[in-house]
Ligand SMILES: C[C@@](CO)(OP(=O)(O)O)[C@H](O)COP(=O)(O)OP(=O)(O)OC[C@H]1O[C@@H](n2ccc(N)nc2=O)[C@H](O)[C@@H]1O
């Protein structure tokens with residue numbers, strides 16, 4: 140079975156509290172972004188163990204601990220009848236970018252396994268498995284815009300229509316680790332409620348919708364503010380860091396802007412939401 144795990148963007152991101160379990164409570168709108176990897180799961184040849192073949196962007200770490208393999212093994216623990224599989228992952232979405240690419244691969248591996256082998260796990264059951272693989276993994280099960288709270292794994296409905304909005308996502312070839320980004324954060328309550336701020340026109344978000352990671356990452360990574368400034372200079376109505384970075388995106392109300400000059404080592408996605 141072939142699936143295309145997509146990335147996500149964060150619209151606003153407030154880290155409100157440190158939790159007793161070491162994680163943080165947050166508030167953020169997660170939005171599916173149609174920038175995808177390609178993932179295939181097939182039953183393995185008889186006598187072969189589960190394996191993964193990786194192409195495209197190199198993924199740090201041992202392939203045996205790739206989130207796709209971990210997702211499959213998690214289901215195998217509950218469904219021992221599941222056979223060994225051959226997993227192919229062609230990686231396109233940048234890594235350590237705040238785009239949730241690894242979590243998307245894991246969530247799509249859960250969904251594909253469920254369908255391929257007719258396991259009949261409900262969406263809630265798949266979300267429960269996904270939470271064990273990563274905080275933002277559960278979002279990719281239903282894969283629709285939501286207001287995420289608590290660890291980023293509890294979702295509230297949100298009415299948000301951005302269809303037709305132009306989007307440019309710029310990855311400056313800089314891997315930012317999520318735990319390190321959290322280490323620089325002092326939790327605080329947001330000045331503006333996110334749901335209320337996002338209900339206002341796109342042009343107002345610049346003054347009301349923030350990503351708390353921007354402030355703490357700015358001194359170490361001046362490139363992030365420079366990209367944001369370039370997106371605003373090119374006419375973006377709103378620009379922000381996504382997640383814990385390092386990807387920075389801009390939004391245009393009236394479709395995609397003219398191509399912008401970026402350094403050759405950057406990866407840029409441009410399209411309509
Ligand atoms: C904070 C977000 C916002 O979108 O960052 P990005 O990964 O997108 O950049 C995500 O929710 C991240 O989700 P995910 O990347 O799955 O995080 P996890 O693997 O669960 O956690 C990695 C590490 O980040 C920290 N962490 C993560 C989530 C959270 N709510 N509080 C935390 O403190 C913890 O130190 C944890 O060990």
Ligand SMILES: Nc1ncnc2c1ncn2[C@@H]1O[C@H](COP(=O)(O)OP(=O)(O)O)[C@@H](O)[C@H]1O
Pocket residue numbers: 198199200204205206207228230233234235236237238239240241242244245315316317382383384
């Ligand atoms: N399939 C995968 N794709 C990307 N990263 C993966 C994958 N499997 C495991 N990882 C590990 O997860 C880490 C975080 O990846 P990613 O989800 O892209 O981060 P972020 O959400 O911050 O953009 C990487 O450093 C990588 O070692």
